[in-house]
Amino acid sequence: MKGFILSFRSEFYKSRKTAGFWGAIILPFLISLLALSIFYFKSEKFVAMSGMLLWLQFALVSLGVMGTLLLPIYTIFIAYSVNNVEHKADTWKTLFSLPISRWSVYGAKFAYAVFLVLLCLSLFVLFTIGFGNLLSLLKPELKFNTYHLEWVLTQVYFKLFLSSLGILSIQFLMSLLWSDFLKPMGIGFILTIVGITAASKGWEYAYTLPYAHPMVALSSMFKNKRGPAQDIAIDVFTKDVFVAVAVSVVVFIAGYFIVQRKSVK
Amino acid sequence: MVIRTEGLSYSFGSQQVVKSLSLQVPEGSIYGFLGPNGAGKTTTIKMLLNLLKTDEGSIFVFEKELQTNRIAILSEIGSLIEQPAIYAHMSGRENLLNRAMLLGVDDARVDEMLALVKLSNAAGKKAGQYSLGMKQRLGIALALLSNPKLLILDEPTNGLDPNGIIEIRELLVRLTRDHKKTVFISSHLLGEIEKMATHVGIINNGELLFQGDIKDLEAISQPMIYIETDNVVDAANLLQRNRYEVANVNNDSLTVPYISKQQMGTVNGLLNQNGITVFAINKQHKDLENLFLSITKSN
Structure with a gap:
């Protein structure tokens, strides 16, 4: 356990100055900032909306892009980024000749990739809520202060987080085994297109495809689909989420056995 | 062992x-x-x-x-395998601090190691900008870090x-x-x-x-005296008359097994006194190829 914690801390230390880490902060900031400017400069369009609808519209700017293309691509990038640090520096051999178990080194690296995705999505919640409240100060005519979306938004992003785990585990393994950029990126990108197509065409088995999960997760989140309700109820644990988590557990464990047997070049 | x-x-x-x-x-x-x-x-x-x-x-x-x-x-064990494995986006010190964290070594040891391999002045510079020699020294510092x-x-x-x-x-x-x-x-x-x-x-x-x-190896890999002269044939004959073993004669050089510095001086003097100009004389080690031959022969 000590080895795992040391390795995790080291992952943070190594990535502090890389695009992988800063991407997790800058991406939600920029997209939320975009939503903020839309609502600030076009406030007259939104004045008539009720608090709930206003918050939903505001949150949907980020959710829309994240739920479709951006979350899978971002996940692919994170998986690449945490492994590329070692490929580029040729440090796998030193990492695996440390007096730390291979399990800890591998597990900590995966956990750190999960952490980065979680950090990014948490900041989406934080910035959406923060900027929404900022808007209600800057533009009091917008009815942001009449409704609270915090809990719903947290649930939605948590669901998105879980739905990204399948992609993350597959991409993580590919990026670990292949030192080049194109193979994991290319395969990931093609699978993402397939996933998005399947999900957007409403294919009934889309929930079995990890790369379709973020999009399926968004379309399966509302418990009550009939008409606008007074309160929004979010269904976090749908079958697509279970598939995503199951895939990640299986691939993670399989990856460990591959790493255990693999010779370090 | x-x-x-x-x-x-x-x-x-x-x-x-x-x-x-x-x-x-x-x-x-x-x-x-x-x-x-x-x-x-x-x-x-x-x-x-x-x-x-x-x-x-x-x-x-x-x-x-x-x-x-x-x-x-x-x-x-401390190790350095092939070219040193160094994170180019981090400074020399950060590379050592990262490893110190993983090994549970005190941070003070990092500065000691930087001083030991004479990298204290370049410690804050990105390791990617180091010369090959500096990278190698940083690699040695990394290997020695855990004592x-x-x-x-x-x-x-x-x-x-x-x-x-x-x-x-x-x-x-x-x-x-x-x-x-x-x-x-x-x-x-x-x-x-x-x-x-x-x-x-x-x-x-x-x-x-x-x-x-x-x-035991020195016995096999006996060094040689390499001599360049204006007249290789006369030099070889002269040396042989004086009971020196001449191992190799080429167009402009010959070799004699090395025994001691004194012997090398004597050979030089002998050639000079007999009117042979010595252009160069030095001690040479066998290269690996010749060493392999000697080992195979002695086996």
Whole structure:
């Protein structure tokens, strides 16, 4: 356990100055900032909306892009980024000749990739809520202060987080085994297109495809689909989420056995 | 024995690159692991560090079996394999601090190591901007960070200038003499190993050709006196008349087995006194190729 914690801390230390880490902060900031400017400069369009609808519209700017293309691509990038640090520096051999178990080194690296995705999505919640409240100060005519979306938004992003785990585990393994950029990126990108197509065409088995999960997760989140309700109820644990988590557990464990047997070049 | 292997073998696909290697590395020694490029040195070192799974044979480090005592053994080893593995986006100090964190070593040790390899002034610079020699020194600092009992260094003087090579050599001698460390160092340069090693293992095509004390090797790898003159034939005849063995005669040079500095001076004087102009005279070590020939002959 000590080895795992040391390795995790080291992952943070190594990535502090890389695009992988800063991407997790800058991406939600920029997209939320975009939503903020839309609502600030076009406030007259939104004045008539009720608090709930206003918050939903505001949150949907980020959710829309994240739920479709951006979350899978971002996940692919994170998986690449945490492994590329070692490929580029040729440090796998030193990492695996440390007096730390291979399990800890591998597990900590995966956990750190999960952490980065979680950090990014948490900041989406934080910035959406923060900027929404900022808007209600800057533009009091917008009815942001009449409704609270915090809990719903947290649930939605948590669901998105879980739905990204399948992609993350597959991409993580590919990026670990292949030192080049194109193979994991290319395969990931093609699978993402397939996933998005399947999900957007409403294919009934889309929930079995990890790369379709973020999009399926968004379309399966509302418990009550009939008409606008007074309160929004979010269904976090749908079958697509279970598939995503199951895939990640299986691939993670399989990856460990591959790493255990693999010779370090 | 600090390292002991028995019948160690390894193949890449159908090509066997290490053949039934039995290494014996005694405590406190500088063991020079000598062989040309592609002889199987790095593969052997990777097996010693459990980075490659051995096909056959067993490895004992500190008299403990490697597979079953992996972490305990690795915690006593510092290593540098091929080119140093350094994070280019981090400074030299950050590279060391990161490793210190992983090894549970005190941060104060980082500055000690920077001073030891003379990188204190460049500690804040990104390691990606280091010269090859600086990277190599940082790699050595990383290997020494945990104060290990055994150092395994794969061609550590690659890319170093002559001063850097001398510094590393002196450092390794000091570590074994004053701190009772054991150093396992690979090289493809015989002269390099002869200058510091106490024990030698010579590997070629994956096979161990020779293993033993440096003195035993010196008997085989006898150095030669290389003489360039204006008249090689007369010089060779003159030397032979004076009971010197002439080993090699070429167009403009000849070689005589080296015995001592005095003998070299006498040979020089003899040639000069008999009207033969000596353009150059120096002591030469056998290159690896000739050494292999001598070893095969003596076997």
